[in-house]
Amino acid sequence: MSGQNSEQLIEVKHDSPLYAEPIFEIASFPVTNSLINSFIVVVMVVILGFSLRGRIKMVPRGLQNILEMAIEGLLNMFDTVTHSRKKSLQFAPLVLSLFFFILINNWLGLLPGVGTVGKIVSEHGEAVFVPFLRGGTADLNTTLALAIIGVVMSHILGVVAVGWWHHFNKFINLQAFAEIPKKIIKDPTIVLVNPIKAFVGLIEIIGELAKVASLSFRLFGNIFAGEVLLASMSAIMAFGVPIPFMFLELIVGLIQAFIFAILILTYLSINTTKETH
């Protein structure tokens, strides 16, 4: 549709940028199209929550059935990671919320109108199409926020579960050095082994940063790529061709939400377990 009559129409750029564009500003706070989508998800969940209030009954009906099935099924899945129902229940609020939030955001990004309805703004002398809505998880800000929440929570709960000294020593291993004089007579190799342990601890710090990066980029990359893919398919042939890819993206959205949640659960589970050497 663009560039047909370039003499009369201005060329409109239709590429999807990596970042979410601001739609409007509230007191210099940029409200981006992805942020709007996330707000919509939160509002949906709030409405859902309030509609559920006081409607949870012993004999389940309708929505409660689905919710119970999802929660119970996921809890059973969590048990295979944590190996304890108590831990699963402890982590469930965070991990389930991550799952549902990401899932709804992923799927909401696939709705018709998201990414296609927008306005044209002029940027650097070029006309650029800016959609009003963009999948919440197709913005690195969202996925980064979620990844930081997950990893930071895993450290907070780790400190709560094993004590700050023990947790601190997983990264900056002062204990490994403190142990050397005590055990050196019994086991002289400790002089070599424990500095290595301490060094591994330092690498773990980088590992924690890598966790955040990998979590956020994986989710963002998958969802953003999906949207680009759908956009390209629609550009080839808007009727019929994107449908199989739509199904693919539905599955990708589910799988990515699940992977994100299970990885956070794994981090939580590892950090709340005492290391045994």
Place this chain on the structure above:
Amino acid sequence: MELIKALGIDWRILLAQFFNFAVLVWILWKFAYKPVLSLLEERRLKVEKGLDDAESAAKNLAAAEEESRRLLLKTRQEASAIIEKAQVQAEERQKDVVKKAQEEIGEMMEKERGKIAAEKAASLASLKEELSAMIAAGLEKFFREGLDENRDNKIVARIAKEISK
């Protein structure tokens, strides 16, 4: 910095997303997880209790059946014992009655025998009396008609002969 700008990372939006997610967790925790999880737990306990109840009920039933069977057996045994006892008693009683009857009969026979003997004796005595009276009367008659020597001797001889016989 270039990368952060290229990816559109904005700390304000990051904070907004933190806030978003916090609200979401809170709402879900309050209205979905807590009631659903407590409900699931409650239901699990209920089902467990139901199963336990069913098991104990089955156990009770089996025990009751066993008890009733035992009682029935005991009752039967008691009943047969009572019947046996009754039979033994009846037999004893019958024996007693027969024995008593026999004794009574024996007694009566003895009595009768005594009576008969007494009667016999009495009749014999009266017979003797009558006979002696008759003899006396005969003798008187005889003597009144008188005796001759010859006749007298003959008679005496005969009597003596008879007696000596």
